[in-house]
Amino acid sequence: MSVALVGAGPGDPDLLTMKAARLLATADVVVHDALVGDDVLALIPDHVERIDVGKRVGKPVPQEMISTLLVELGRRDQLVVRLKGGDPFVFGRGGEEALALAEAGVDFEVVPGITSSVAAPAAAGVPVTHRGVSAAFTVVTGHRRAGEPSVDWRSLARVGGTIVILMGVTHRRSIAAELIAGGLPAETPVAAVRSATTDDEVVVRCSLADLGHAAIESPATIVVGAVASFDLRCLRSGAATTSLR
Numbered sequence: 684m685s686v687a688l689v690g691a692g693p694g695d696p697d698l699l700t701m702k703a704a705r706l707l708a709t710a711d712v713v714v715h716d717a718l719v720g721d722d723v724l725a726l727i728p729d730h731v732e733r734i735d736v737g738k739r740v741g742k743p744v745p746q747e748m749i750s751t752l753l754v755e756l757g758r759r760d761q762l763v764v765r766l767k768g769g770d771p772f773v774f775g776r777g778g779e780e781a782l783a784l785a786e787a788g789v790d791f792e793v794v795p796g797i798t799s800s801v802a803a804p805a806a807a808g809v810p811v812t813h814r815g816v817s818a819a820f821t822v823v824t825g826h827r828r829a830g831e832p833s834v835d836w837r838s839l840a841r842v843g844g845t846i847v848i849l850m851g852v853t854h855r856r857s858i859a860a861e862l863i864a865g866g867l868p869a870e871t872p873v874a875a876v877r878s879a880t881t882d883d884e885v886v887v888r889c890s891l892a893d894l895g896h897a898a899i900e901s902p903a904t905i906v907v908g909a910v911a912s913f914d915l916r917c918l919r920s921g922a923a924t925t926s927l928r
């Protein structure tokens with residue numbers, strides 16, 4: 684029938700869109716990533732075929748193989764749900780899969796999901812924009828891929844507003860050094876949120892100068908800027924918070 688490229692949101696199944704939940708309930712096969720949490724996968728009926736193509740460290744499933752699989756499945760008379768963490772088009776390689784399906788003449792649709800770029804800051808009580816404090820936010824990857832141009836962190840430091848970094852845990856030390864070299868004050872607030880909206884959620888707050896040796900584990904979203912000092916979670920409890928300040 685067709686392939687639906689569906690965003691699963693940041694982890695909490697309550698943050699799925701209604702359309703995503705409906706597609707999961709009616710799918711014939713679900714192809715999912717490692718970052719899609721167990722609580723979301725639990726919504727898939729038992730009779731539905733599941734294929735885990737999670738890209739775990741050391742055992743990546745090549746993107747071409749995933750796209751080929753989607754094309755093959757999409758040619759069957761079935762509803763295929765391609766389930767991705769957050770939003771499929773935010774560092775999710777959904778664009779490549781959509782192109783492969785389009786080139787193969789397979790019908791598809793894109794169902795946006797709540798991206799961790801906004802859900803993780805929100806989980807820590809951090810508004811990515813705030814009147815009088817930050818009028819913009821930039822979402823950027825901290826992951827470096829051989830052969831691709833790396834982010835110009837020094838220029839980014841001069842853009843202003845909030846910087847939201849995905850996949851930045853491994854290189855956080857050099858990223859912080861580059862942002863400081865680009866002009867951001869060493870004391871710029873940072874909030875890092877790991878596994879936001881799940882039972883494993885951890886929030887770490889520090890300064891940009893301390894980011895390099897802050898205890899942060901993947902998957903985490905790192906927020907840099909004045910808004911990172913906010914903690915508007917007054918009615919929430921249960922999330923672990925550590926501070927280096």
Ligand SMILES: C[S@@+](CC[C@H](N)C(=O)[O-])C[C@H]1O[C@@H](n2cnc3c(N)ncnc32)[C@H](O)[C@@H]1O
Binds near residue numbers: 775902
């Ligand atoms: C390959 S990117 C995919 C992003 C995803 N498409 C989205 O829109 O959120 C994976 C990165 O997203 C961030 N991420 C995903 N889920 C997260 C969560 N629950 N909490 C914090 N960061 C998360 C982390 O930076 C992780 O390394």
